[in-house]
Amino acid sequence: MPVTVYSDPDYAGKSAALEPGRHKLDPALDNTISSIRVPAGWSVTLYDSFGDQSGRG
Secondary structure (H helix, E strand, C coil), X not given: CCEEEEEECCCEEEEEEECCCCCXXXXXXXXXXXXXXXXXXXXXXXXCCCCCCCCCC
16 A cells, blocks of 8 residues: 555545655645555655755755
């Protein structure tokens, strides 16, 4: 079961299912994630502007 991110609260709106690894989100979801479903036993780290060398995280 993948991690799923959603653009709206309560697991609604546009979504993306992410398997383990590093991902660059579809621009439609960039800076819009409002909810995230994480399978039991998993952990997730989210970064703002990942890969743009800004160092924010």
